[in-house]
Amino acid sequence: MEKICVAVRVRPAVPQEIFNGTFWNVEDNRVSLHRQHGTPISGLSFAFDHVFDENCGNARVYELLTKDIIHAAVEGFNGTVFAYGQTSSGKTFTMNGSSSEPGIIPLAVRDIFDNIQMMSDREFLIRVSYMEIYNEEINDLLAVENQKLPIHESLERGIFVAGLREEIVNSAEQVIKLIESGEVNRHFGETNMNVRSSRSHTIFRMVIESKGKETNPSGDYSSSDAIRVSVLTLVDLAGSERIAKTGAGGVRLKEGKYINKSLMALGNVINKLSEGAKQRGHIPYRDSKLTRILQPALGGNAKTSIICTIAPEEVHIEETKGTLQFASRAKRITNCAQVNEILTDAALLKRQKLEIEELRSKLQGSHAEVLEQEILKLRNDMLKYELEREKLETELEEERRSRKERDECIREQQLKIQNPSNHVMVSDSDRSFSQELDSRTPKEECDDSNSVCQADVFRTPSYKAAPNAFVVMRSNYSRLPDYSPLPDSFSNMADEDTWFKMNKGYIADLDMLQMTPARKVQSFPLNDATPGCSNENYRQEVQKLKAQLELVTEEKNEFQRKYTEQVLLNDQLNGEISELTQETLLIQEIPRRLCESVASCKDFYEDALSTMQSFASDGNSSTAELLSSTSEIGSSLFSSLETLFSMAADGNKSFAGNYSLFQEHCKVLCERLKSTITTLVLSETQTTDNKQVKNPQCRCDNKGCALEEETACWKEKLSNELNTIKEKYNGLEKEVDLNNKFLEASKERYGSLEREFQLLKEERDSLIETVAESSQKLAVVTDQKENVLKDLNSEVHRRKDIEEEIKQFSVAFASRQKSLVSFHSELKSKVEKLRSQNPVPVPKSLGY
Numbered sequence: 001m002e003k004i005c006v007a008v009r010v011r012p013a014v015p016q017e018i019f020n021g022t023f024w025n026v027e028d029n030r031v032s033l034h035r036q037h038g039t040p041i042s043g044l045s046f047a048f049d050h051v052f053d054e055n056c057g058n059a060r061v062y063e064l065l066t067k068d069i070i071h072a073a074v075e076g077f078n079g080t081v082f083a084y085g086q087t088s089s090g091k092t093f094t095m096n097g098s099s100s101e102p103g104i105i106p107l108a109v110r111d112i113f114d115n116i117q118m119m120s121d122r123e124f125l126i127r128v129s130y131m132e133i134y135n136e137e138i139n140d141l142l143a144v145e146n147q148k149l150p151i152h153e154s155l156e157r158g159i160f161v162a163g164l165r166e167e168i169v170n171s172a173e174q175v176i177k178l179i180e181s182g183e184v185n186r187h188f189g190e191t192n193m194n195v196r197s198s199r200s201h202t203i204f205r206m207v208i209e210s211k212g213k214e215t216n217p218s219g220d221y222s223s224s225d226a227i228r229v230s231v232l233t234l235v236d237l238a239g240s241e242r243i244a245k246t247g248a249g250g251v252r253l254k255e256g257k258y259i260n261k262s263l264m265a266l267g268n269v270i271n272k273l274s275e276g277a278k279q280r281g282h283i284p285y286r287d288s289k290l291t292r293i294l295q296p297a298l299g300g301n302a303k304t305s306i307i308c309t310i311a312p313e314e315v316h317i318e319e320t321k322g323t324l325q326f327a328s329r330a331k332r333i334t335n336c337a338q339v340n341e342i343l344t345d346a347a348l349l350k351r352q353k354l355e356i357e358e359l360r361s362k363l364q365g366s367h368a369e370v371l372e373q374e375i376l377k378l379r380n381d382m383l384k385y386e387l388e389r390e391k392l393e394t395e396l397e398e399e400r401r402s403r404k405e406r407d408e409c410i411r412e413q414q415l416k417i418q419n420p421s422n423h424v425m426v427s428d429s430d431r432s433f434s435q436e437l438d439s440r441t442p443k444e445e446c447d448d449s450n451s452v453c454q455a456d457v458f459r460t461p462s463y464k465a466a467p468n469a470f471v472v473m474r475s476n477y478s479r480l481p482d483y484s485p486l487p488d489s490f491s492n493m494a495d496e497d498t499w500f501k502m503n504k505g506y507i508a509d510l511d512m513l514q515m516t517p518a519r520k521v522q523s524f525p526l527n528d529a530t531p532g533c534s535n536e537n538y539r540q541e542v543q544k545l546k547a548q549l550e551l552v553t554e555e556k557n558e559f560q561r562k563y564t565e566q567v568l569l570n571d572q573l574n575g576e577i578s579e580l581t582q583e584t585l586l587i588q589e590i591p592r593r594l595c596e597s598v599a600s601c602k603d604f605y606e607d608a609l610s611t612m613q614s615f616a617s618d619g620n621s622s623t624a625e626l627l628s629s630t631s632e633i634g635s636s637l638f639s640s641l642e643t644l645f646s647m648a649a650d651g652n653k654s655f656a657g658n659y660s661l662f663q664e665h666c667k668v669l670c671e672r673l674k675s676t677i678t679t680l681v682l683s684e685t686q687t688t689d690n691k692q693v694k695n696p697q698c699r700c701d702n703k704g705c706a707l708e709e710e711t712a713c714w715k716e717k718l719s720n721e722l723n724t725i726k727e728k729y730n731g732l733e734k735e736v737d738l739n740n741k742f743l744e745a746s747k748e749r750y751g752s753l754e755r756e757f758q759l760l761k762e763e764r765d766s767l768i769e770t771v772a773e774s775s776q777k778l779a780v781v782t783d784q785k786e787n788v789l790k791d792l793n794s795e796v797h798r799r800k801d802i803e804e805e806i807k808q809f810s811v812a813f814a815s816r817q818k819s820l821v822s823f824h825s826e827l828k829s830k831v832e833k834l835r836s837q838n839p840v841p842v843p844k845s846l847g848y
């Protein structure tokens, strides 16, 4: 038993991605999530067999993770390597690589051929195949015409894809060319996350067969005759993806759903396998083609490595956490790999010869006596076993014989039931004999009559002339005769002893003959209306029904298990949906909050303006005019903002359309405001300049200033106030800009969440449908099961009835025999009496 080797590889970050708060840190074989200033986040640190950072190349990954598996594959062990991770995290880069940096697959291919070159004592046959699982269908990448291939399982080959092309290869270059030709047929597609995203799981397989060369001087059986067959499986999985992130729609969306579904099945298998052997129960390998094909690699006969690729960007944290959790669970799986050796007859013979040789050499050695004793003991044991075997054989033979007798007895009874009319008059053992007689001539019959008696084969005399009518009459209830008819002739009638023997000692009572109710006889299935009523058939039928019942029960259990899983999944989805709904509600809150902050800004703005207006006491001055104009613009701006946000908060549909109108409006108002302020500032500067020209000494010391100077002073103050307002206005403008951006981002997020929500809803609906279908199937299966049970019950009842009827028939039969015997003896005595009363006269011609 050995654990699966699990490694994590971090892809280099995308240059334009900004890291704000957190990042993944790699240290030795540990990867952990850190805050920007370096402190690790608890609970998010994972250790694996290897962790490769973004600077690590494919060659090193191959060296540490795959090389051993490749060597073992050449030695006869099955090996599997697969890459798992979210879309665009670098799986294909790891498995296939690029022209400048070959990946695991090309490196493995070359390594295998290098290894083979070095093993001069064995000869190899290598076959390769390349397939993909696209939308849960298996397609051959080396032969495009081979589509939708089925998976089969057999004892010799294990799990295999039927109809897949396998090319025999003898060089690495040949394999690389085949892979290149297969790559052309592979499904790739562009998504928001990856311009060349794998839309299918690809599976590259090499079957390595090897056999020791004949010329091997050592004569070792395993190196000359045993054939080793190993399978190396290299898998590039499609990446798990969030539909909202990949922006998938149409075909991509369908592909994405299949990809996620099969990866979920893989996750379920890994989860189950990672649980302790006791809790684990059923492993759902059959839930997807991927898990079915990977079955030997997961908990089976294979050496397995998993490379989990992760994307370091902050936006992918959730997916990365998922991948690392998958990897952690996979680490707990154990496999049991062993060399796959097929021994030929010659190899077996050699192995035995070697064992004998070994024993012989041991005998000749110093432990000869001990070994001899051991051999004696073994011989004794063997004799004991032989005796035991013989005893068992005898017992078995006896058992067989008694069983045969029982069967015979049952068959006889059965025949009686099937055709009572014949058996009333003819014993079963005589049936064939009677038939034989049927076919003979009357003369033969007559000649044989003696021999019949002599041979102790019993039959009712004249059974052909009267009995059929007799039985028919008796078996017909409506025309039941009062008395049994007398036989036509007594010449060939059996004597009393014979009758006694035949009836197994029953003494007949003549009255009983009249009393035998014909109805009893009639109740038997005379014309074999119930097919399969022989015991053997019946047993077979019951066996069949039992097997059917077992199958149905198994099927039902399977359905029930699937149903429970789907219910769980449904619950999970419901949980996710409610989380998303809450998030949506929070996002919907944003415009309301913005609305509130706009209202408070508006209050502040109005306060500021009223203060300014109180300064400009002269309502007709240019300053007052400008102020009122500013106030008007500002109010209009704020009202628009308020309306807009309240529309967004109420979820008004025209919000999106009005928003661009508002932006236009906002621009116009801002321009107006700017030009107003500029005019105001210019006029103020001019006024101040004029004042200064007129009275250069005036510096507003308020000492003896004239009224004009006072006004100028006020104006200067006002100008200062206006500047402050201008600054505040600019600040507000920036804030509005920021809010706008925030709103835009929120809108996008809201949209994507809504889409995701929609998708989840769809998925949930389809799951509900599947659950409903499963329930229907379950109901059908339950019905079937009930029907089968009913059939079984009725069959049991039928059998009981038949048994009951057999019993009654036997009683009737016995009493009938008894009556016949007594009737016969009475008749005989009457005939004797008559004869004695009427002696036969001697013919005159005798001449006394």
Ligand SMILES: Nc1ncnc2c1ncn2[C@@H]1O[C@H](COP(=O)(O)OP(=O)(O)OP(=O)(O)O)[C@@H](O)[C@H]1O
Pocket (backbone or CB within 6 Å): 010, 011, 012, 054, 085, 086, 087, 088, 089, 090, 091, 092, 093, 094, 194, 196, 197, 198, 199, 237, 238, 239, 240, 309
């Ligand atoms: N270790 C790496 N070094 C350099 N570039 C890398 C590395 N890993 C991935 N890349 C680049 O990142 C991009 C995405 O990688 P890749 O296509 O291998 O991802 P993927 O996981 O296979 O995606 P998908 O599941 O969508 O197929 C590619 O352009 C690839 O060249």
